[in-house]
Amino acid sequence: MSTPANRVSTFGTTIFTEINVLAQHYNALNLGQGKPDYDTPPDIIADLVKTLQAGRYNQYAPGPGTSALRQAVADHAARFYGLEIDPAQGVVVTAGATEGIIAAVLGLTDPGDEVILLEPYYDSYQPSVIMANAVPVCVPLHPPTWTIDPDELRRAFSKKTRALILNTPHNPTGRVFTREELTLIAELCIEHDVTVIVDEVYEHLLYDDAIHIPIASLPGMFERTVTISSAGKLFSATGWKIGWVYGHPDLVEGVARAHQFITFAVHHPTQETVAHALNLPDSYYEGFKAMYTRKRDILLSALSKGGLPCLTPQGTYFVLADFTKVFQGSPLEFTHYLIKEIGVACIPPGTLYTPEHVHIGSNYVRFAFCKSDEMLQQVEQRLQKLKSLA
Ligand SMILES: Cc1ncc(COP(=O)(O)O)c(C=O)c1O
Helix, strand or coil: CCCHHHHCCCCCCCCCHHHHHHHHCCCCEEECCCCCCCCCHHHHHHHHHHHCCCCCCCCCCCCCCCHHHHHHHHHHHHHCCCCCCCCCCCCEEEHHHHHHHHHHHHHHHHCEEEEEEEECCCCHHHHHHCCCCCCEEEEEECCCCCCCCCCCHHHHCCCCCCEEEEEEECCCCCCCCCCHHHHHHHHHHHHHHCCCEEEECCCCEEEECCCCHHHHHHHCCHHHHEEEEEEEEEEEECCCCCCCHHHHHHHHHHHHHHHHHCCCCCCCHHHHHHHHHCCHHHHHHHHHEEEEEHHHHHHHHHHHHHHHCCCCCCCCCCEEEEECCCCCCHHHHEEEHHHHHHHHEEEEEEEEEHHHHHHCCEEEEECCCCHHHHHHHHHHHHHHHHHCCC
16 A cells, blocks of 8 residues: 655644644634734735736746745845845745745755754744755754753754754744844854755734844855745735745755745735735834734733743744643643633644653743734633632
């Protein structure tokens, strides 16, 4: 009998599916998956409808992306970070950041190369490395501050290291890497001639005085970094799956070669609308940040009332909360308890680690706050029960 390939033999069904089913069954308020429960802004949807009806955008787009979106990605990098990107040779449009990540790994590493990952990670990084026949080398972020141990990071580099995948602002910890941390990573990558694949999908989800610094902007890094982002979070349009990769043309060329045989080209009309949306005035970006600051604060208050301490997120729409004051058991057991007894769903972080490091996250579960204010307020009420049951 035919069987699946060894390459995919370690890939299970994602935890998100399991939690969604359980949350639905128990009618729990679902703060599991990072999927907004509100719609894309109406003006952006109206632009897409207009584009669909224009009759010019319903056939294949150019493989690397439409010229309007590539220009908008370059303009956005110049506007927010002062980066100079060549829209013709330095940008490729992908089916979300997720395709950008695997296209970058396939296009920039060879079989047997080592790729450093920081844990906990977005769950596609490790399978992307494995599908490229490269070898993941994992370095944990340590709680409760979720910071790297510089010696551990240094020891992870070897003659075989070809790339490092970085994510800032970081899912699931909510951390925004500081200039010092980025400088350490940059120095090690320069010393060992390593390419950085950086996932910045939460680049505009920043709180208080947090500043997002693209690692590509550090001295000596532009020529060894590809930067990945997407429209999903920024425009509350995770279903659109429009992402992009930008950087030095020599690196982007590798990504584009892989991309042309993964999807070739992605949804054409949506690219035009995302180009329009990226060019929205600063007021859009400011309103977006203010909306999420409000949501973060409601959830922080809920967690505090529930006896679940956490590091205040500086970015993203996630928080890792420590449940050990109110529950004895594993993150998965706590998640089941929270869904069934309290009516709130979260994600145990086990699948965001390699087995040897899973114990590092064993006091924590992840909550996503990309949910309506009303739902977050109900969560606040329900979590109050936790303390009294403990
Ligand atoms: C760190 C990170 N990267 C990438 C993605 C996925 O982005 P996209 O939907 O554009 O593929 C997510 C979604 O949760 C994420 O958290």
